[in-house]
Amino acid sequence: MSVQNKINQQFPTAQIEEKPDRLIISINAESLREFALMLYNEKDFRFDFMRSLTGMDWGEAGFGVVYHLESTDNKHQLELKAIIPDREKPFIDTVSDLWKTALLNEREVYDYFGIVFIGHPDMRRLYLRKEWEGFPLRKDYVRAEGLDMSNEEPDDTTVTWYRDEKGIPQARRYNLFEKEEYVVNIGPQHPATHGVLRFRVSLEGEFLKKLDVYCGYIHRGVEKLCEGMTYQQTIGLTDRLDYLSSLQNRHALCMCVEKAMGLELSERIQYIRTIMDELQRINSHLLFFATFCMDLGALTSFFYGFRDREKVLDILEETTGGRLTMHYNVIGGVEDDIHPNFVKRVKELLAYLPAALEEYRKVFTENVIAKNRLIGVGHLSRENAISFGTTGPTGRGSGWACDVRKRIPYGVYDKVDFKEVIRGECDSYARYLVRMDEIKESMRIIETLIDNIPEGNFREKTKAVIRVPEGSYYTAVEASRGEFGVYLESNGEKLPYRLKFRSTGLPLVACVDTISRGEKIADLIAIGGSLDYVVPDIDR
Amino acid sequence: MEIGKSKKKELVKIKSIPYDEFKNNDYLEEMVRELNENGTNVIVGVLDEAINWGRGNSLWPLTFATSCCGIEFMAVGAARYDMARFGLEVARASPRQADFIMVAGTITDKMAPVLKRLYDQMADPKYVIAVGGCTISGGPFKHSYHVVKGIDQILPVDVFIPGCPPRPEAMLYGMMQLQRKVKLQRFFGDVNKKEVSEREYEEMMKRDMTANS
Numbered sequence: 217m218s219v220q221n222k223i224n225q226q227f228p229t230a231q232i233e234e235k236p237d238r239l240i241i242s243i244n245a246e247s248l249r250e251f252a253l254m255l256y257n258e259k260d261f262r263f264d265f266m267r268s269l270t271g272m273d274w275g276e277a278g279f280g281v282v283y284h285l286e287s288t289d290n291k292h293q294l295e296l297k298a299i300i301p302d303r304e305k306p307f308i309d310t311v312s313d314l315w316k317t318a319l320l321n322e323r324e325v326y327d328y329f330g331i332v333f334i335g336h337p338d339m340r341r342l343y344l345r346k347e348w349e350g351f352p353l354r355k356d357y358v359r360a361e362g363l364d365m366s367n368e369e370p371d372d373t374t375v376t377w378y379r380d381e382k383g384i385p386q387a388r389r390y391n392l393f394e395k396e397e398y399v400v401n402i403g404p405q406h407p408a409t410h411g412v413l414r415f416r417v418s419l420e421g422e423f424l425k426k427l428d429v430y431c432g433y434i435h436r437g438v439e440k441l442c443e444g445m446t447y448q449q450t451i452g453l454t455d456r457l458d459y460l461s462s463l464q465n466r467h468a469l470c471m472c473v474e475k476a477m478g479l480e481l482s483e484r485i486q487y488i489r490t491i492m493d494e495l496q497r498i499n500s501h502l503l504f505f506a507t508f509c510m511d512l513g514a515l516t517s518f519f520y521g522f523r524d525r526e527k528v529l530d531i532l533e534e535t536t537g538g539r540l541t542m543h544y545n546v547i548g549g550v551e552d553d554i555h556p557n558f559v560k561r562v563k564e565l566l567a568y569l570p571a572a573l574e575e576y577r578k579v580f581t582e583n584v585i586a587k588n589r590l591i592g593v594g595h596l597s598r599e600n601a602i603s604f605g606t607t608g609p610t611g612r613g614s615g616w617a618c619d620v621r622k623r624i625p626y627g628v629y630d631k632v633d634f635k636e637v638i639r640g641e642c643d644s645y646a647r648y649l650v651r652m653d654e655i656k657e658s659m660r661i662i663e664t665l666i667d668n669i670p671e672g673n674f675r676e677k678t679k680a681v682i683r684v685p686e687g688s689y690y691t692a693v694e695a696s697r698g699e700f701g702v703y704l705e706s707n708g709e710k711l712p713y714r715l716k717f718r719s720t721g722l723p724l725v726a727c728v729d730t731i732s733r734g735e736k737i738a739d740l741i742a743i744g745g746s747l748d749y750v751v752p753d754i755d756r
Numbered sequence: 757m758e759i760g761k762s763k764k765k766e767l768v769k770i771k772s773i774p775y776d777e778f779k780n781n782d783y784l785e786e787m788v789r790e791l792n793e794n795g796t797n798v799i800v801g802v803l804d805e806a807i808n809w810g811r812g813n814s815l816w817p818l819t820f821a822t823s824c825c826g827i828e829f830m831a832v833g834a835a836r837y838d839m840a841r842f843g844l845e846v847a848r849a850s851p852r853q854a855d856f857i858m859v860a861g862t863i864t865d866k867m868a869p870v871l872k873r874l875y876d877q878m879a880d881p882k883y884v885i886a887v888g889g890c891t892i893s894g895g896p897f898k899h900s901y902h903v904v905k906g907i908d909q910i911l912p913v914d915v916f917i918p919g920c921p922p923r924p925e926a927m928l929y930g931m932m933q934l935q936r937k938v939k940l941q942r943f944f945g946d947v948n949k950k951e952v953s954e955r956e957y958e959e960m961m962k963r964d965m966t967a968n969s
Contacts, residue, residue, distance in 0.1 A: 343866075344866065359901040363904065365868060407849045432864070432866050433867045433870065435864055437901050437902045438897075441899060456823070456824055459824040519835045523834070526835075752823045752824070
């Protein structure tokens with residue numbers, strides 16, 4: 217039985233719209249819980265992977281939450297819109313017990329819109345300080361003047377909401393950490409947290425009992441900024457989210473707008489974009505190798521990794537002009553044609569890298585200390601990986617085939633033959649090895665494509681002011697750390713109504729608590745390093 | 757006149773890089789003029805120079821990075837750009853041991869008190885370099901609700917390095933500018949702040965420890 221028929225049968229009030237790639241279903245927030253349970257449990261489709269969760273402000277129509285679901289077995293795609301008509305007291309039921317990725321995502325929605333999720337165990341703000349006034353992504357938000365320079369007060373309590381007998385939502389406060397617990401603060405200024413991330417960990421001797429993540433120290437409000445920009449302006453911000461996937465992030469946004477406009481791209485653009493994405497992936501994984509090894513004390517590897525990364529950057533710089541924020545993809549193609557030296561230099565790089573990778577293997581991969589510190593540490597089971605939505609090398613290290621390049625091919629990935637690297641050990645070492653092997657696969661992809669770049673336009677003509685037809689669009693690419701998605705809702709104007717970026721890093725920090733419990737505190741550094749999150753991408 | 761000029765050059769010299777290749781020389785020359793006018797004891801002056809030579813050539817940065825610029829800062833520390841050539845390589849994770857802070861990356865409203873506190877924890881004499889557009893003015897995020905529009909609102913900045921992110925060469929240039937500035941300062945009676953008494957120190961520590969409870 218098809219998904220559509222089944223839903224029609226059980227929920228006659230749900231509005232269903234069929235799109236070529238997915239179903240869009242609108243329901244009222246009251247029936248969300250029941251609906252979600254059916255989607256999750258029904259054998260025929262079992263939507264077990266939540267790709268993205270987005271809060272919405274639809275003005276007069278109220279607030280809303282948009283869920284993007286996928287079933288890993290049956291490959292169905294579904295977009296579920298839950299509408300909350302009450303603007304004064306927006307309440308909705310949580311789904312964080314079904315999809316654990318919602319744990320942090322629902323807090324994000326609460327932070328942005330003030331939508332309270334009933335049943336969520338920890339309904340605090342995620343990014344902004346708890347003293348912050350107002351909810352910034354509401355359309356009628358006005359920022360209070362001034363900069364609060366007072367130090368943050370630590371707060372060990374949190375709040376959870378439930379319905380009493382009459383069905384009225386009530387709040388209940390409880391302690392995250394009890395008085396007698398030994399709590400250690402790590403970050404936000406700490407060299408091993410890869411940026412300004414903050415953990416509070418409760419310890420039992422040397423072992424981790426519980427971990428609490430604090431985000432928001434680099435929350436730049438990108439999504440709100442985008443709402444005040446034209447489409448051509450928004451693409452500049454994506455480079456600065458996950459700056460080690462800048463080309464891929466921008467690819468996702470450009471592709472989303474192009475698809476929405478119905479713009480056809482030449483083969484040449486697709487080839488160039490694909491090659492650039494893969495160069496970026498190599499660059500990112502080399503940096504991962506450098507920093508990850510440095511975190512574990514192997515300083516030599518840091519210099520090796522950076523030495524070879526510079527070679528990739530030289531190539532990228534020659535064509536794009538940038539080392540980190542490349543600004544290369546634009547809506548309708550790429551900024552400029554590839555440099556005349558590009559093909560030659562890429563080939564030189566491909567000839568050079570295998571020897572370097574062999575060197576890494578000798579220095580670090582086969583190192584007995586590295587093995588002892590990584591094997592069996594930070595076990596992330598496949599079920600948890602899907603539930604948390606930890607895509608990318610982290611998910612593939614847990615045996616989950618989650619590569620967007622294979623699932624929903626874009627660019628010219630359907631024309632090249634490459635292997636999706638999957639390992640079943642589920643530990644930090646597996647995640648490390650997946651990344652190392654992915655460098656080789658990326659090299660294979662580039663090798664296949666580099667000689668066959670077809671002639672054609674490097675940029676299609678677009679209008680000076682781009683207007684996207686009304687509707688909602690979701691596009692994803694495989695960035696260096698997983699699925700980077702762009703959810704765009706347009707009302708036909710020249711500014712996007714809502715632009716949400718599915719962060720690759722948020723699911724990764726969401727799962728740190730689960731996988732580090734019971735491990736030693738020193739292993740937290742190894743686990744964090746092997747997940748390889750980039751903090752500005754988490755906070756956006 | 758000629759003698760004066762060569763003296764200036766000598767004071768703000770960076771090994772093997774010509775004086776004229778630096779910009780903003782007039783700002784440093786102004787500092788030299790002031791120093792000359794005020795005059796100083798010969799012994800103190802000589803000691804100053806010796807100490808400044810040591811300070812200027814072993815500036816230790818604080819490992820501090822919030823976003824994109826931090827990656828370029830790492831690149832400056834790595835093999836190709838290698839800031840060790842200028843005595844800057846000993847990046848310290850603790851503010852107590854650092855001479856200057858490279859504010860590399862956007863500073864948000866939530867981060868601002870943390871940054872201020874880090875700065876307060878550093879020992880005098882201390883310096884601040886603002887790296888990248890975000891720290892200078894808010895950069896591409898200027899209109900955001902949660903970004904500080906320039907860290908000069910909260911810290912005294914010595915050197916600004918524009919760029920988004922600045923190239924490693926630009927960062928090296930900025931750090932060398934700081935070295936030149938350090939070499940010109942009077943150590944005794946100026947940047948070397950009088951030490952606090954033990955009692956005052958205790959009180960400050962107490963305030964720091966109880967600030968959060």
